[in-house]
Amino acid sequence: DTGVSQNPRHKITKRGQNVTFRCDPISEHNRLYWYRQTLGQGPEFLTYFQNEAQLEKSRLLSDRFSAERPKGSFSTLEIQRTEQGDSAMYLCASSSEADTQYFGPGTRLTVL
Amino acid sequence: QKEVEQNSGPLSVPEGAIASLNCTYSDRGSQSFFWYRQYSGKSPELIMFIYSNGDKEDGRFTAQLNKASQYVSLLIRDSQPSDSATYLCAVIPSSASKIIFGSGTRLSIRP
Numbered sequence: 135d136t137g138v139s140q141n142p143r144h145k146i147t148k149r150g151q152n153v154t155f156r157c158d159p160i161s162e163h164n165r166l167y168w169y170r171q172t173l174g175q176g177p178e179f180l181t182y183f184q185n186e187a188q189l190e191k192s193r194l195l196s197d198r199f200s201a202e203r204p205k206g207s208f209s210t211l212e213i214q215r216t217e218q219g220d221s222a223m224y225l226c227a228s229s230s231e232a233d234t235q236y237f238g239p240g241t242r243l244t245v246l
Numbered sequence: 247q248k249e250v251e252q253n254s255g256p257l258s259v260p261e262g263a264i265a266s267l268n269c270t271y272s273d274r275g276s277q278s279f280f281w282y283r284q285y286s287g288k289s290p291e292l293i294m295f296i297y298s299n300g301d302k303e304d305g306r307f308t309a310q311l312n313k314a315s316q317y318v319s320l321l322i323r324d325s326q327p328s329d330s331a332t333y334l335c336a337v338i339p340s341s342a343s344k345i346i347f348g349s350g351t352r353l354s355i356r357p
Binding site for chain 2: 165167174175176177178179182184189190192223225227233234235236237238239240
């Protein structure tokens, strides 16, 4: 399977805990994006990497959120001190130089 | 004004009919436009992209773009029950690489 993969697919955590999600993009894609989606809404942009450089961050991305793509391949998204409002589907997408973005299956986060 | 606007629906269409989904966007300089399909609990799946004014056809799907009116639509011919899903309109604004999504239109195909 050469699509975008994300792990874990589901995460349940208690408020105040830290969580980390991983995204593996399509191998030849140099761009990687993180989005968050809540029920009844479209995905909201969080951040974007071109190779290992983080080029854009949404103001939605508070200082509790951090993302890395250390070798320009996979990426991690960490949420520190989780809050109930962080419960959402976290989506990763990748693209080549063209615009078209392909999404992974997502990680569903539930904060109790 | 939202950057990408869609009617949330639900839009109910009989099987075999044409489903018409509409979207407007606010950034006149936007160049890239996408339609994604999303089944409940799943991630968005790319259906079509369109860059130029006019129509683009792919199988039962036709995307239409009118940049002067800042309007993009998706037509689904011969609608099938498996087309029942939420359809997300997405736009890349002129100044960005990120995609801005609408909130989606829920489509229901009734047998």
